[in-house]
Amino acid sequence: MVNSKQAASIPLPNPKLWNGPTIGFLQTQDTFASGGWWHDARILGATGEGIEKEEPRAWKGWWNERIVELIQLSMEQKDALTVLLTGRAEPAFAELINRMVTAKGLEFDLMSLKPVSGPNNERFSSTMNFKQAFLESLTETYKNADEIRVYEDRPRHVKAFRDYFTLYNTRLQNNMGNPHNRSPILAEVIQVADGTTQLDPIVETAEVQRLINDHNTHVTKARRGTRLQIKKTVFYTGYLISNADTQKLLTLAQLPPNMPDTEMKFLANNVLITPRPCPESILEKVGGMGSKTTWEVTGTAVYESKIWAASVRPVPETKKYYTENPTPIVVLALRKGARPIDAGKIQNWQPVSPEKQFVFESTVGEKVLLRIEEENPTENEYESLFPNKTFKRKHEDENETRQSSGSHGNGGHGGGRNNNNQKENHGGRGNGRGNRGNRGNNNGRGGRGNGGRGRGGRGGGGGHHGYRSLDDVGEKNNAGTTPSYNAAVAYEDFPPLQKNYQTPQQLVQAQFQQYHQYQQSMQGKAAKGSGSGELQYN
Template sequence: MASYTITGLKRWSCQNKELPPVPQVKALHIYDFDNTLFMSPLPNPKLWTGPTVGHLQTQESFANGGWWHDHHILEATGEGLEKEEPRAWEGWWNEQIVNLVELSMQQKDALTVLLTGRGEHNFADLVKRIVASKKLQFDMVCLKPRVGPNNQRFPSTMLFKKALLEDIVYTYKDAEEIRVYEDRPKHTKGFREYFEQLNKSLLLPTAPIPRKPITAEVIQVAEGAANLDPVVETAEVQRMINSHNASLGAGNTFSNSPRLQIKRTVYFTGYLISPADTAKLVTLINLPSGMPQSEVKFLANNILITPRPCPKSILDKVGGIGNKVIWQITGTAVYENKIWAARVAPMHSNTTFYSENPVPIVVLALRKGARPIDAKNIQNWQPVSAERQFIFETVVGEKVQLRVEQEVEGEGEWESLFANKSNRRRHPQEDDENARSQNLPPTGPQHGRVGADENRRPHSNSNNNYRGGTQNRGRGNGGGRHAPYNGRGGRGNNRGSGGGGRGRGRGSGYGGYKSLDDITDSPKYGQGGAYQNQNLQPSYDDSPSQGFGTQGEGYNAVFPPIGGTGYGNGNNRANAGAGVLPHGF
């Protein structure tokens, strides 16, 4: 029969603390750390494409283990370790669970355990510092060891936790109840099944020790999801990539893995509208009587320039990213009772603009199943009264998400914008150049001026009429639907709901949260990833799909830059945070 002693049990804990005697303990209280007690940051699903959210959390994707195995990510929580530790990471705790831990601390007959699947080697000191800053005391602080006390190897977090829980239950054989606080439904289910089997085994003659079955309660905790500041998060992922790339060819198991790189996915380029003006524009919508608002998706957030990355030639013509243009409502229309739109025109007659729609329009709202691109079919525009001829300002910007993919030697910036190379196509303007050489009519709508025929092809020398140039390409403090991020921001200001980034039974697909042991398949590199079908219509929305189907939330904003030089050309080898970070982030 195996021997279970307090001395043996202490070997699981990474803190040197005496455990209470066996007869004293009647209750076992087990607390998970990540997103149960502490709101550990998750990959931001607005910042990264869905496949990349999963890729970042897959241990096999990176030589250094990725998101959940890199202590720098946890250290970057809030405003960073140096600033957060003195104020005990205020705002980053699940205070209800904190209160329960404090009650456990006061309960004399309870053994209180902090249990996490994070690696002991990388995280023991950091987790203990975080917990100590909150003045929380545990009898045991247990992180996943490389090798267990009895030379066990744990291929998964769940196996590690079960082995430890078994040791605790068998050692404290007089304990009558055990409570486990866990936020992941998969682990909650696993623990419940485990304790059911454990109690059955205790009734058998072959039970490891003579003890009564234990009353087990596994409490499902609502996840406390949080995100890093986008600038910090991008820099930390770039640092992970730099570390991964530097380790390749060094004789380790990742020597045959590809070099990785951060790339951008641009869903559309447009004149982006501020939230305040969006709220004003949606008042132009008149829904049919009896139509529930749940059937309608309200947009009113941009005037389309191109439903794809915008070529430099066109971007220069519209003044570059960050250029501001003032517009006025000139008419409204409803298309097939499923698309509500407003026709607009620049306030100033000398304003040069571009839109791939026949006329510049704002898609105000869509009924379920409708596509924004169908707004181009609207023919009958109704004039608006003087008080509804709203005037509003826009900023040229892009709806962008980042993705992590294999670094491709010689790949240019334009090519890197597309996850699926087979669908990389020339811009219609480039097709028009070929059409001219063959005396064919041009394809696609053309740029124009107020008062001009907006479908008329300009003179070949009309480029001289356009303002802006390469000096306007910079994505400094220009626009975007959201304000640019300056520094790390205040505590809590950059934390989000997680919006599907973690998944866990919520149907989040690619964006599902990958725990420390949820990944079994090796990563597949190459051109796969978000935006697989470049022919899909762009999402003009910043919020979750709510049944409308989008290609990712994305930011209509100035993006945080990436450390390193040679972005987009296969030479991204600089240290994280070094040098001038490329535009577009």
């Protein structure tokens, strides 16, 4: 007996696309009118390049081929019953799952999806409750079967299945509740390696937007409930570096030979502009979102054996730039517990040899995460960038009081929270370093809300998201860990997409239309809502 997720690599919500509370919010059954991630067949249908393209090629590359081989062997065995068991809802998923297994040429004696109610009109409190009820019915129907193998990938469900069969056999041995005079059954529960995959980020965002649109339509018609909206949280604005150049820059980090990779976080993906959404006045200085700047590595340094960094300068040196660090810096790697912001404390840089004076190009953009929150008609575009309203207001005050002068170079920090005036210098080498002052906490990360509601607000919650499979239907979820539809947005750890998306996802475009207009106004464009843009993944 196999679970449908063990046979096929079914996508999960992408933790590098959504913030932590939203990961949990998406997977909870009662958050959307349509039921959410595991209850809407469109999410499963979007696997790969979508059902129209994937069905003719039998979803090639999306199967666990080892499990497929085991299914095929079971199909050939005349005395074996081959069963597919899934917690996906029968009304919504029966047709799609049947098309998927048929395209692959798999034949099951039984395909069991979670029904609305059981044979006796009973309701199932969880997926495991449903599966255990099914297994009991199965083993008592085939009372002469002496062996059962169950393939499962989630450790929690592996344990639950093993515990179930232990108790079931104990009950049979004690002649408790055994009307069919069934003998104990040899049960083996095999844990399958997790083959978690993700949808294309653009497709995933569009499908979630469709969920929200359907939910909001239902709320409007019913005149009750909460309207929802996708918002973004900006971690920083910077000169974003391509994956290829990131790999090259990482060779400059001379780590101790005995340093385990698990102790390190490797970055080398940006030259910081500001650790928050960038005000329009600063964006104008750097040429706007999507503008290009070329840099040359001038030195390297290690800070307290915790931060490895490289100093850079623009090419040509007269090129106008802006950074809130004392000098333009690429943070290469961090040890656990270190903060990228502390790289600004480095004062002594070691020159690099000519062969390591790498030259690379960057693109002005933002590192962002998406979150789902209540729709707030009174919230403006800038306010929506911050889940924490107190933090949001504080930085609005900072941006209102900050001033700049000059044309080339970096900005220094002066004084306290509301006297933090940026001063630019000339020459690009770092004159006028200034005092660091108080920068404020970068709390606008979106992971601060109650995990169950996905609000991203002030309450508790957050933490790393628990593993969820497609069969976790209607079960409580631990909130998990963790970009916008924009020409210069970084989704960390993704490869670059080498094409433009010409409005295939109109729902996403409509959702972010205001943001497009906001960005275009900063770039001095007259046209609005062009509907195209290239996403950068760093």
